[in-house]
Amino acid sequence: MEAQNKKIAELANAARAINEATEEIGVSLKEMKADTDLWKSGNGKEKEVEATAQPDGELLGNIPELDFDESSSANDKLEVHDSDSEVRE
Structure with missing residues (x-):
């Protein structure tokens, strides 16, 4: 009988811990x-991502704006110009 009571108490504690964790997850999901x-409403623009991360987790510096040369035909390769490098294809 004592072993059963101990097992019931262990299960009750485990259930309580699961309920608390589930509640914390629910709160986090509601906040997200x-x-x-x-x-989405446009009022949270300040929450947009401010930096871009590389796969290894390091932050990228300033990303140059790209200027596509639109004078080429559709079959030609597009030339990309940026302020930090020469023309590249």
């Missing part, structure tokens, strides 16, 4: 949805 809704 609220942030997403704010961003």
